[in-house]
Amino acid sequence: MIRTALIAFTTTVAVTAIAQIAPGERRSGAEFMSPSTQAMQKDDTSNPGMLAALEGETLWNAPAGNEGKSCASCHGPADKSMKGVAARYPAIHQSTSMPVDLQGRINLCRSDNQKASPLRFESRELLALTTYVALQSRGMPVSPPDDARLDPFRNQGETLWRQRFGQLNFSCAQCHDDNWGKRLGSAPIPQAHPNGYPIYRLEWQGMGSLQRRLRNCMAGVRAEPFGFGSDEFIALELYLMSRAAGMPMETPGVRP
Amino acid sequence: MARALINIPAKAAKGQIIEIKTLVSHPMETGFRPDNQGKLIPRDIINRFECEIDGERIFAADLYPAMSANPFLTFTLLAERSGEVTFRWKDDRGEITEEKRKLVVE
Structure with missing residues (x-):
């Protein structure tokens, strides 16, 4: 019985292996x-993710690195410049022709433009900045x-x-x-x-x-x-x- | 550094009951969790929340280790007069997060 079920299961998997969820x-x-x-x-008051976004907003405007520049020094207010950005990442990074995701892009901006050390993965700061940038795309496809x-x-x-x-x-x-x-x-x-x-x-x-x-x-x-x-x-x-x-x-x- | 989100209407009619919602950023470390060396991480929770309007207390709460991280507190207020509403969270390390909001009662 179990064997039959298993075979049936494997067959189903084989048949539906390429199936995708219809739009x-x-x-x-x-x-x-x-x-x-x-x-x-x-x-937004009960969503604890908004606390990270709030921290991200502070980081966006805080100078970092040897250039003494903040994200806002180049990009201006995030609600304009970052609108829709998170919705299209990962994307190709022009100088390396390799794909980067949003977190990676933020760290590239830090090392290339701010001359700052990259933020550690899953660090409070990197998650806060990523959340703040991604929040600007909320509701967009x-x-x-x-x-x-x-x-x-x-x-x-x-x-x-x-x-x-x-x-x-x-x-x-x-x-x-x-x-x-x-x-x-x-x-x-x-x-x-x-x-x-x-x-x-x-x-x-x-x-x-x-x-x-x-x-x-x-x-x-x-x-x-x-x-x-x-x-x-x-x-x-x-x-x-x-x-x-x-x-x-x-x-x-x-x-x- | 703790941060807080506060949702309070800027204006209210006299006699209206308004809902105030607060969310504060805090790890709420229970004191029961070991770190990766097996040593207990010292307790660090917000143990007291107070809300005042022009110095008059309107709501207070004692918090204990069973509270989740980033505690969310909501309570109601009978709007009687305009004033400055102060929100204060105190944690085990004595750190105080304070936020103020204006409330206009017409």
Whole structure:
């Protein structure tokens, strides 16, 4: 009986392996949350991610590095210059022709233009700045750039998405494409859209980036997580953004 | 450095009941968690919150280690007169976060 079930399961997986979520069926992770957590995200006074955005605003205007320049010295007010920026990252960095995500772009700006040391991944400062920049795109559609140079990296990301990992031997797609809406233990399986990052996760009691969340999932299937800032994560982020194209940005998201 | 978000209407009608919402940034370290060396991280929580209008106390709360990080407090106020509303959070290290907002009652 079990064997039959297993064979049936494997066949289903094989048949639906290339299946993607239809655009009309896409749902943000927020829709899988309880009404109270949704309310927490919607109200800017109760959403703890807004505290990070508030700190990010201070950092935006604070001079840093040997040039003594702040982000605002070049970019001006973020509500104009950063509008829609987070919705199109990761993007190609012109001087290296390699893709960078928003966190990486902020650190490149620090080292190239401010002559400041890069901020550590998952540090309070980097998450705060990223949240503040991404907040300026809230409500705007995710719009991955139409740039052919990104295609090989996006394809790498999709391969990783479908690649089985870890002792449990699961791919991302097996849960988030094929079985979203069902439950894993008591937790609903969402569709894994990246439109609310950085998020305030109640389990973490703090902010975290998309890469931290991806590492979390990898540890969950007992795989060795990729390193912060690794090429694999940038590729996955690229694929996830193209998969969520058109969905509204909701940074800072709150997640259970 | 603690930071706070406060939602209080700038204007209220006399006799109106207004809702005040506050969110403060604080790790609320319980004192029960070990660090990666196995040593307990000392307790550091906000233990007291006070709200005053022109020095007159309108709301206060004692907080304990079971509170989440970044505590969110909401309470109501019967608007009787205009004044300056002071919000004050005190933590275990004696650090005080204070914010002020104007309230106009017409």
